[in-house]
Amino acid sequence: MEFLSPKYLSEAYDILDKRGDDLKICAGLTHLLRFYSDFPNELSHSYKGFLHVGELAALAECREENNRFSLGSTATISALAADPYLARYANAVLEAAAVTSTPQIRNRRTLGGEVAWGSYHSPLICALLAMEARVKVRFRGKSGAAGREETFELHELFVGETKRESKDGKVFESRNVKTKAQDLIVKFILPPQQSGGFSFFRALTPKIHTENSGVVVSVSGTAQNGTILSARMVASGIWMKTMEETLPLDGTRMSDSYIYERLYTFCDRYNFESVRRSGPPGGQLGLILFGLLKEGFSNMLGR
C-alpha cells in the first residue's frame, strides 16, 4: 500500500492522470479510520494506494469569486465554522459547520470528505443542498488522458443510496455519490447573494450518540418589505431520507403566527412515511420537523 502526499495541486493531477485507477483520494481520513477498524488492509483488495490531498493549500481556500463565494474542498469544518464571510453569505452553512461532529473531528475533517461520505445526517450536506450550492469536480481522464473539470448542482452528485459494510460487521447506509475514488472534488460554489436572502440550519440530536442527528433541516429563502418571497427546505437525517421541498410561505408576512400556521399545515399534510428510514413514525417526524422549522424562523425573527 502506498501513501502519496503531494505538496502541489499540479503534482496531484499528474499522479491521478498517470496512475489513478488503483488510488483512492483521501484528506482528513476521519470517516475512513472510524469506519474501517483494519484500515488500510480492509481496502487493499480495491486500491493499491492512497492519494492524500489534505495538505494542498490550493484546495483549502474559501474566497469570493465573481460575486459568488466558493468553499475549497479540503477546508476543514472548523475553518468553515470560523469563517467571517460565511455568516454574511450563508448563515446555514456556518451553523451547520458549528454543530458537525466534535471539535476534535471538526479540526481534521474536510468539507469534501464530509460530502463524499454522503451521510444522511450530515449537517453540511443538508445546508449546502438548501443553499443550492454547485460543486466542481475533476473527473479522471480515461486511459492516461488529462482529467476534465465539470461544475454541476450539488444534488446531482447524489444518485440513490449505497450501503457500506466493514469487516467487523458495521453497516452504514448513505447517499450514493456519483464520483469515483479517483475523481477529485475541487470546490463548492454558493449562489450569488440576493438582497433579503436568509438561511438557517437546525438539528435534533438524540442523546444516544454524540454525533449523528435524527433530523437535520436547513432553509434558505428571500424576504423583502416584511414579506417572505420564497423559502426552500431540505431535511434528512438518521431517521429520514433527503426531503427537498418549497415551503408554502411565499407572500406570508414576517410574523410568527402566520408563518407557524402555514408551516404546521405543511408538516401536517406531508407524507413523512415516504421519506422515513427508521426511528419515530411519520406523524412524529412531522412534529419534529415543525418544531425545528419553528425554532429556526423564531430565531430569525428575533423572538
Next chain:
Amino acid sequence: MIIEWSLNARPLRSEVSPFRKLLDYLRFDLKLLGTKEGCREGKCGACSIWVDGNPANACLILMGQLEGKNVTTIEGLNERDKFTPLQESFLTETAIECGFCVPGMVMTATALLEENSDPSRLQIRESLKGHLCACTGYQKILDAVEGVGLPPASEGRARMKAKR
C-alpha cells in the same frame, strides 16, 4: 517513509509506516503513555492531542498526515514537575476519579481556555462534546474548567463568592 515533524516542541525525523496511527506511535514506539487509548473511533476523546495547536483525536490521524506538523501531547503541556492551572483546578474540584479521560479533557479544555479565557458553561460543554467520562460525571469537570481563574481552595470563602 520518513516523516519530519515536531513533537512537544522537539523536531523529530521518524522512519515509520505512513499508515501507522499516531496514537500507536506515541504509546508503543515512543512510550508516551499520557495519551490514552479508548474507543479508537474518535468518540471518547481519551486520545486528544494538539496538531498545530488544535485539538484532534490521535486515533484518527495517520503518521503520513503529519509531515511538517507540530504535535503536542499531555506530556508537552506541563512544565517540569508542575501542574498547569487547569490541572490544579481538576484536583481542587475533585473532578478526577479513575483519571483515564482526564489527559484528553485537559488537552481540549486548555485549547478552549487559550482561545477564550472566560468561557461560558455552554461553551465548555460544547468544547467537551467529544469526550466521554464513565465515572466522575460531567458537572465536576465543567466546574473545574470554569474554576480555573478562581481563587485557590485555601481561600475557601473567597472562592465560593467568586463562583457565585
